[in-house]
Amino acid sequence: MRGAVRRGFTLVEASMAMVIISVGVMAMLQLLAAGTVSNEDGAELTTAVNLANNIHEISLWLAFQDTNNPGSPTTKETSPANYNDIWDMNGDTYSPPLDVSRNSIATYGNWAQQVTVSTVDPNNVTATRPNDPTQPTARVTVIITHRGKQVYQASWLITAPNS
Numbered sequence: 001m002r003g004a005v006r007r008g009f010t011l012v013e014a015s016m017a018m019v020i021i022s023v024g025v026m027a028m029l030q031l032l033a034a035g036t037v038s039n040e041d042g043a044e045l046t047t048a049v050n051l052a053n054n055i056h057e058i059s060l061w062l063a064f065q066d067t068n069n070p071g072s073p074t075t076k077e078t079s080p081a082n083y084n085d086i087w088d089m090n091g092d093t094y095s096p097p098l099d100v101s102r103n104s105i106a107t108y109g110n111w112a113q114q115v116t117v118s119t120v121d122p123n124n125v126t127a128t129r130p131n132d133p134t135q136p137t138a139r140v141t142v143i144i145t146h147r148g149k150q151v152y153q154a155s156w157l158i159t160a161p162n163s
Helices: 002-060
Strands: 111-121 124-128 137-146 149-159
Touching (some): 002 111, 002 149, 124 137
Antiparallel strands (some): 111 124, 111 137, 137 149
């Protein structure tokens, strides 16, 4: 009779051990899944920041005003490769996105760079004004999207050189 009782405890102990091990394995799988999602989100954000930096680099090499028509914000050139002032980028969406040489990155077809250039009050840079390149301060904003979902947004100020 003692042997039968002992076997019962062994089955209970084995069942408890299996439950404990199963809970541990499930927790480990959830941890691995969360880590994978976090890695994917981090890679997506890193790509978005780099794509925004591409637009920033492009804007640094463009003039503040169009040399042929300095008073007009609407003298857009035919393609990004021909842009000669920051106002040419206003309202553009690049998909696939541009690299710093203004060439499309074909392998990033699901990504887009949306650019807005707006005049701001030089004494209050949070106040947007009607677009006017004769005013000395503008804000460039780029929104990076991946598969139609916004991933990142960056803004910076650009000022006209002193005459």
